[in-house]
Amino acid sequence: xxxxxxxENVGLRYGLDRETLSDVSFSLASGGFYFLTGAxxxxxxxxxxLLYLAQRPSRGVIRLFGEDVVTLPRKRLPGFRRRIGVVFxxxxxxxxxxxxxxxxLPLRVAGMKEDEVDAPVAEMLNWVGLGDRGDAxxxxxxxxxxxxxxxARAVIGRPEILVADEPTGNVDADMARRLLTxxxxxxxxxxxxxVATHDLPLMAQVSGAQMxxxxxxxxxxxTGTLRYPPRARADQDGGxxx
Numbered sequence: 221x222x223x224x225x226x227x228e229n230v231g232l233r234y235g236l237d238r239e240t241l242s243d244v245s246f247s248l249a250s251g252g253f254y255f256l257t258g259a260x261x262x263x264x265x266x267x268x269x270l271l272y273l274a275q276r277p278s279r280g281v282i283r284l285f286g287e288d289v290v291t292l293p294r295k296r297l298p299g300f301r302r303r304i305g306v307v308f309x310x311x312x313x314x315x316x317x318x319x320x321x322x323x324x325l326p327l328r329v330a331g332m333k334e335d336e337v338d339a340p341v342a343e344m345l346n347w348v349g350l351g352d353r354g355d356a357x358x359x360x361x362x363x364x365x366x367x368x369x370x371x372a373r374a375v376i377g378r379p380e381i382l383v384a385d386e387p388t389g390n391v392d393a394d395m396a397r398r399l400l401t402x403x404x405x406x407x408x409x410x411x412x413x414x415v416a417t418h419d420l421p422l423m424a425q426v427s428g429a430q431m432x433x434x435x436x437x438x439x440x441x442x443t444g445t446l447r448y449p450p451r452a453r454a455d456q457d458g459g460x461x462x
Contacts, residue, residue: 223283224250224381224412225271230280232266239278240266241437248414253407255423256416258434264416265309265385267434271414272306272383273297285380302330305379305411307387311370313358319369320345320354326377344372347402349395363390371399375406382406384415388422396422 225248232241241263248254258264269275270282273289282289284300292300305326313322324341328334345351348368358366367390374382382403388396400422407413423429433440 222250223247224285226281226283227270228281228283230270230277230282232263232270232275233278239437241270241277241434244280244437244439246432246439248412250412251407251410253404253413253426253429254415255426255429255431256414256434257418257420257423257431258440262434263437264434268383268385268414268416271381272304273301302326302377303380305374305377305382307367307371307374307382307384309385309389311358311366313366313369313373315358318355318357319350319361319365322358322369323372323376326373330377340376344376348372348399364392364395367391368395368399371402375402378406378409379411382411382413384413386417387415388417388419397425400425 227244227246230241230244231239233239244267256264256267266275270277276290285303289300314325317325320341323344324337327337327340345354348371350365350368353361353365358369361369367387371387374384388399391399403413403415404426417423423431
């Protein structure tokens with residue numbers, strides 16, 4: 221598989237502080253599934269910001285979709301960002317929009333006709349267990365419900381890259397597994413998935429996933445295939461669809 225993401229000796233510094241990320245180099249294969257781990261403060265969120273183009277590095281080269289995005293003209297950045305789905309740790313839902321309209325937002329921005337929006341949004345609301353909450357505004361939803369809306373919004377457009385920062389941190393174990401199954405289904409359709417998480421049992425459930433570990437702003441371990449229990453393979457082979 222060709223590389224969809226390439227980092228070469230990337231460093232990131234905020235202001236005059238010491239580097240948050242130092243000499244980070246890796247490649248992500250198109251269609252791969254990756255977990256990003258590391259202690260709190262290791263730089264996971266900063267690395268994800270570079271991936272979804274919310275931050276430019278202080279040094280080094282980043283290529284997405286075969287192009288150097290560090291030198292990319294700002295007018296081209298929105299087009300690249302539309303190819304990347306993001307699940308933020310703090311949700312970032314639009315407060316005055318309903319759950320339905322938050323999820324529909326990427327489709328409308330992409331220019332989908334309004335009569336084509338309803339079916340995929342309704343399907344996604346049902347998938348994340350919020351079929352009866354489409355009219356609810358974020359302030360009336362629990363943290364777990366807001367997280368599910370945020371995930372539905374990120375995946376509804378079938379992005380080429382999905383970046384998720386602790387996506388199961390506000391849901392119970394059953395919903396965490398259901399959401400992970402959704403990510404796996406999207407991955408099987410060709411989306412490259414990058415999930416930052418501390419949940420080691422969750423990581424072990426994805427067959428063939430790769431793990432990257434950050435330690436004080438540096439990649440500590442080479443990427444390696446995760447082990448997974450026999451039950452996880454059975455679940456995947458006969459599991460739910462999206």
